[in-house]
Amino acid sequence: MDHGDHVSLLRNGVGPGDWADLGSGEGAFTLALADLLGPHARIYSVDRDGGALRRQRAAMERRFPEARVDYRQADFTRPLDLPPLDGVVMANSLHFVRDKRPVLSLIQSLLKPRGRLLLVEYDGDRGNPWVPYPLSYRSWERLAAESGFVDTRLLATVPSRFFGAIYSAVSVRGETAAGPHPGQRGSSSR
């Protein structure tokens, strides 16, 4: 896959505003986000691998020097200190998580109402040592609905020699799905 493939996987799911890329690695999809969103958006690029983030920053500065990217070395399975987001990308990173529901609940809490989760994953359910806990689009549709996301739809697929196909899908944070964002203290009735 090249930059054009990364952009085409995200294109029909991205909207204006501030986004995070969780498990961004060397930034294949962060670069695509920067290309699609332009210099006015803020992008939070989160990965636990500091070396990958450094290489990503170098690529970003070379290719999209005007992008406003905030690099965070952190574990996305734990609460993240981010402002309310319009969208989250998870590309080839959710398949590292066996128990996905608590992570999806954390993502709900990061999103503004009607904020979007854009998932890029291998279209299969059988893991291997490199992709331990994948989920096909059909499995994602079910899990997304059970986790409080609505309006899930398939955006694009690209062939993958490794796994058959890679898909992208967008889901929307349901109105009643999550509690208030940690930064929205005072608006809580809890």
Ligand SMILES: C[S@@+](CC[C@H](N)C(=O)[O-])C[C@H]1O[C@@H](n2cnc3c(N)ncnc32)[C@H](O)[C@@H]1O
């Ligand atoms: C296969 S790479 C994908 C990178 C990029 N999203 C892409 O598609 O090219 C998976 C990335 O997720 C990161 N990752 C996996 N689990 C993570 C976690 N719990 N917290 C933060 N990063 C994580 C890894 O460090 C790695 O950089």
